[in-house]
Amino acid sequence: MKIIQIVLNNEILYKKFDYLLPDSMNVVLGSRVIVYIKNKEYIGIVINIKNNTNITQNKLKSLKEILDIQSLFNTSIWSIANKIAVYYQYSIGVILFQALPIYLREKVYSKYIFYNLYWVLNKKLLNNNFKKIKSLKQIIALNILKKIKINYEKISYYGLTNSIMISLQKKNLCFLQKKKYYSSTINKQNIFYNSKIFIKKNDILNKFYNKINIFITWIISGSLIFFENIDLYLNIIRIILYKKKQVLILVPRIYYIIYIYKFLLKKLNVSIYLLNSETSNKENFFIWKNTKNGNIPIIIGTSCSILTSFLNLGLIIVNEEHDIAYKQINKCRYNTRDIAVLRAKTENIPIILGSATLSLETLNNINIGKYKFLSDKYINILYNKYYNFNLININNEKFKNIFSNVLLKKIQKNLNNKNNIMLCINNIGQVNTILCNICYYIAKCSFCKNNYIFYKKKKKLYCSFCKNTILMIKYCLNCNSHSISVIIIEIAQIMHYLNKIFPSILIRYVDKNNILEYDNKTYNKSVIIINSPFFIQNRYSILNITLIAFINIDDIFFSKNFRDMEYFSQYFFRILKNNLKIYKKKEIIIQTNYIQHKFFDKLINYSGYYNLAKFLLKERKLMLLPPFSNHVILIAESYNINYIRIFLNKLKDIFLNKYINDKNFFIMGPMNLLKNKKTILFRKQIILQHLSRNHLHYIIKNIMKIAKKIINFNKIKFIIDVDPIEY
Ligand SMILES: [Zn+2]
Ligand SMILES: [Zn+2]
Structure with a gap:
């Protein structure tokens, strides 16, 4: 008698199910099968084949159908998926299905x-x-x-x-x-280099070349997507292609893809394919097939491409490795950068982490010798040569909107000189309203004159004051213009205010939705408003910006997320670095209530990001915060607050009793999480901290089993966040 164990693409039914394999059938690990659970058909992946089971024979069901005659996963993907499941305490089934194109997750192809x-x-x-x-x-x-x-x-x-x-x-x-549709459209000529290529080797390239066949985490202090260290990146990719190996290039956000795609296509002259959330199911299937059989040499993708099967992967490049967009917030909460390193290790290939503002985690890994610089070490740009820094104390000032008098005067002066101004506004809300692009009128309730709130799902406008609701408008209620946009309410108020003071000036808000429209335009005499961290001016931009102001940043000193100072520093220096290209000294203004704070001293008086990062790392070490300790957050969600309280307190007691003598282990909470406003769910969390990563993972090893004994999972939703970045 043969028993097969299968897993499903289901977070709730996450365990492994035993089925009887009929003698007439043959099955391999990693293939898909069809089974029945409570009379419903499911696709499962065979994860184990064994000779016995705990289930009594009359209750054991046979599987219904076998869909694949060979495994859909190569050994490295199989091994990586299993490691992810263990490290992040997540359903192996969901992770394996994520490595497959959508077509293969369903029984019937489109x-x-x-x-x-x-x-x-x-x-x-x-x-x-x-x-x-x-x-x-x-x-x-x-x-x-x-x-x-x-x-x-x-x-x-x-x-x-x-x-x-x-x-x-x-x-x-x-x-x-x-x-x-006829089969493959790939031009086989354009896969790899066949003739000899001529690359002038230098010390750095030799360093890379000598370790081309082993796992090593290289650091380059610049990103390919911003065309930094561009010759180095290009030559490295050429070397890999010449070795007839494939390259995976990861980008944190989808709008970075298009520039680097066009650029590499021109420079490398090979087939390059894109994988991201916009990729259709069919294209996805096509890419999966052709990457697996080695016909596609280069994939540029967002996080969703990290588990793509390659025939002969030779290099992974992680652009902007510090970007928080790599951390997944739905389903399995993995960090794509960390998975990329894990993958390189499993496949025994080199990986490059690139960023001009490396994360503190990565800097710490460099300090302890785990990661190595490929390019020159920390390049400290003398920003004082390019910028005049101006800290404005807003402590004593009466507020006009959120602009200080000094800033308003500076804006006026720069506009008079026909220059552009960039306002970087930190930490604003997420509630939207409707703003007219022509007269800057904010849609207002006809009864009480309060600003309307825009509800995307219902396509309605809502007045939170008098509860009046109307259908989405198609034109401005003030000037009848059809050019209106959905915009965050605080930004709308700022734009409305600026328009009153500077009536003849173009005021534009740039975010991830319209960034591509702005990149190729020229302006003068305008105010561009951006909301961190979405806007990155790319190298084609020809905006003549002479004043950059950072507004509303003081929250970083009080945030319950200790990482906010790091994030702001990375954002700040990215903006500064991207504006170096136009050679005219610019002015930087930072408005704050805390002008004496040590942070500002490091931010503007030292010569760049790395000195500031050193300071931030020291503080983290002093407070024993990551990367000098490790965190796991356990989150419980429910409609009933009592279930959450009982569950988390019980869980906490179990850990405290069991590890009472472990002085390096701490538990914080249960504490409230921001209530999810869209539903009426309650959320609370406890944070586990340990100085040793291995110990912490030992502690949470059987957490699902323990949790299930405390409470029925119908009553709460239980989320495990390993290496969290939000608190
Ligand atoms: Zn109203
Ligand atoms: Zn209008």
Whole structure:
């Protein structure tokens, strides 16, 4: 009798299930099978084959169908997925399914897999309707469509999104055309370099080349996506391609992809494919297949690409390794950077972590000798050569909105000189309203004149004062303009205020949704508002910015997240570094109530990020905070606050009793988490801290079993966050 163990793509049914393998069937590890649980069909992955089971024979069910005759995972992905499941205490089933394209997670393939869909221009209607289009993105899309059909699967290669195309379709300006799909479209000529390439080797390249076949974590103090250390990066990739190996390039945020994709395509002349949340299911399947069989040499992807199967992976590059976007907040809360290092170790290949503002974790790993510099060590730029720093004490000032008088005067002066100003506003809310792009009027309740709040899901505007609700408006209630945007309420108020003081000035807010529109435009006499950390000016930008002001930053000193000072420092120096390129001395203004704080002394009087980082690391060490200790957060969510209290207190008692003599182990909490406003869920958490990572992982080893004994999981949702970044 053979028993197979399977896992499901399900967080709640996370355990392993035993099934009887009929004698007539043959099954391999890592293949998909179909089973019944309570008369419902599920796809499972075979994770173990054994000869016995604890289940009595009459209760043991047979599996229904075998979907694959060979494993869908190579040995390294299999091993990495298992390590992730253990380290982050998460369902191995969900992690394995995440490594598969969506098509393989379902039983029936989409019917569109046999077709290619193309967006095609509707030429008849174009001339009439073209002029009415106001959105820059839609105009860009139409201009591309004039020249070519755009493959439905590949819109992100043009910097476009589905929603842009659909809004054009609604205006009858384009439509989808279906064409029969024939197998691989990959040009085999463009896979790897066949002829000899000539790279002038220098010491740094030799250093890399000598350890090209072993695991080593290299540090480069600059990111490929910002074209820093660009020749070094290009030559390293060329060397790997020449060795007929594949490269995985990770980016933290989707909008970074398009520039580096175009650049590498031009410089390297090989096939490059993109993997991100915009990638369609079919493209995803195509890439999975062709990366697995070695036909795709380079993948540029966001976090979702980290478990892609490669035939012969030779290098991983992690851009902006410090970026918090790498930390997953849904499902398994892993940090993609850390998984990338784990993957490189498992595959025994080199990995490069790149950033001009390395995270404190990474700096600590350099200090203890775990990671090594490939490029020159810390490059400290003498920012005083490029910027005049000006700390403004707002302690004594009466507030006009959030601008000090000094700042308003400086803005006026720079505008008079026809220059642009950048305002970096920290720590604002998340509630949206509607702002007119022409007259800067904020949509107001017709009864009580309070600002409306915009509800995205219901597409309605809501007055929190008198509870009046109206449908989403299509034009400005003040000037009837159709150019209105959904915007964070505090930002809308700032823009409205600035418009009153500087009526003739263009005021624009840039965030992740419209960043691509702004990159190629020229302005003068304008105020650009950005909200950290989403806006990064790229190298094509030609904005003539002469004043950069940081506003509303004091929260970093009181935040319950001890990492906020680090994040602000990284953001601050990234902005400074990206604006070095235009050679004119600029002014930096920082408004604060705490002008005497040691932090500012390091921020502007020393010569750059690394001296500040050293100071922050020292403070962390003093307080025994990560990276000098390790954290695991246990979160409980429920509609009933009592369930949470009972559960977390019991859990805490168990740990305290068991590890009463361990002086390096601490438990904090239970403490409140911000209540989830969208639902009526209550949330509380306890934080476990230990000086030793191994000890901490030993402590939480069987936590799911322990937790299940305390409470029924119908009553609460239990989340484990290993190496958390939010508190
Ligand atoms: Zn009202
Ligand atoms: Zn208006």
